[in-house]
Amino acid sequence: MATWLKPELLLLDEHTSALDPKSGDQVITPSDEVIVRDKLTTLMVTHSSVSDRIRVVITDDAPAYDPLAREEVDTSIPLEDRAIGGLGVHLVKNHMNVSLYERIDGKNILTIEGRLNAIDRPV
Amino acid sequence: MEINESQINASTVLTLTGRLDGLASPVLDQKVDSLLAAGIRSIVFDCSGLAYASSAGLRSFLAAAKKLKSAGGRASFATLTPAVHKVFELSGFLTVLAIYPTAASAANG
Numbered sequence: 001m002a003t004w005l006k007p008e009l010l011l012l013d014e015h016t017s018a019l020d021p022k023s024g025d026q027v028i029t030p031s032d033e034v035i036v037r038d039k040l041t042t043l044m045v046t047h048s049s050v051s052d053r054i055r056v057v058i059t060d061d062a063p064a065y066d067p068l069a070r071e072e073v074d075t076s077i078p079l080e081d082r083a084i085g086g087l088g089v090h091l092v093k094n095h096m097n098v099s100l101y102e103r104i105d106g107k108n109i110l111t112i113e114g115r116l117n118a119i120d121r122p123v
Numbered sequence: 124m125e126i127n128e129s130q131i132n133a134s135t136v137l138t139l140t141g142r143l144d145g146l147a148s149p150v151l152d153q154k155v156d157s158l159l160a161a162g163i164r165s166i167v168f169d170c171s172g173l174a175y176a177s178s179a180g181l182r183s184f185l186a187a188a189k190k191l192k193s194a195g196g197r198a199s200f201a202t203l204t205p206a207v208h209k210v211f212e213l214s215g216f217l218t219v220l221a222i223y224p225t226a227a228s229a230a231n232g
Contacts, residue, residue: 075213
């Protein structure tokens with residue numbers, strides 16, 4: 001397991017994607033215990049699909065930061081006055097069914113969830 | 124993503140094919156900067172082959188439009204695919220950018 005090497009940064013990119021949800025939880029739980037025990041800096045991305053929904057969870061143990069708290073982009077102002085940036089968060093907040101930031105046990109957890117058959121329309 | 128360059132009248136047409144995401148957008152930024160440095164002031168972005176535009180891609184489009192406008196030029200966007208039209212709509216681009224049904228009409232607009 002990569003954690004034996006005690007890396008400075010541990011990237012867990014869809015490391016449970018080939019598993020069913022129950023088996024995925026069985027991997028994530030012990031992974032979390034090792035990460036906390038060894039104080040590894042970790043960025044973890046997982047996704048799951050249940051019925052017609054897809055959920056992406058991005059977890060890291062960086063200092064607390066809520067990307068959803070930034071000021072909303074004003075899409076109505078003229079081109080010359082419009083700031084560049086912030087569109088990613090804008091799209092997530094206006095295009096997904098769920099966008100949620102939590103700070104739990106020293107971790108930033110960003111959950112994004114959308115219904116696959118409704119993903120073309122804002123909610 | 125592929126970028127093919129052509130010319131219609133005084134406009135340079137950049138035909139974009141594939142996915143304009145966080146990896147591709149810096150390439151597009153560099154292309155626009157090089158055209159601006161070469162004195163080009165009218166760029167048409169032909170999006171007929173663009174399957175996807177991420178927020179980074181939208182940022183590149185917005186930056187290009189602002190740079191061209193501040194240089195006295197214009198950026199135009201043609202033949203939006205449904206997926207790209209949707210994110211343009213959600214981002215308010217349909218009202219602040221010049222959108223055309225074809226590259227030819229954009230070049231002549």
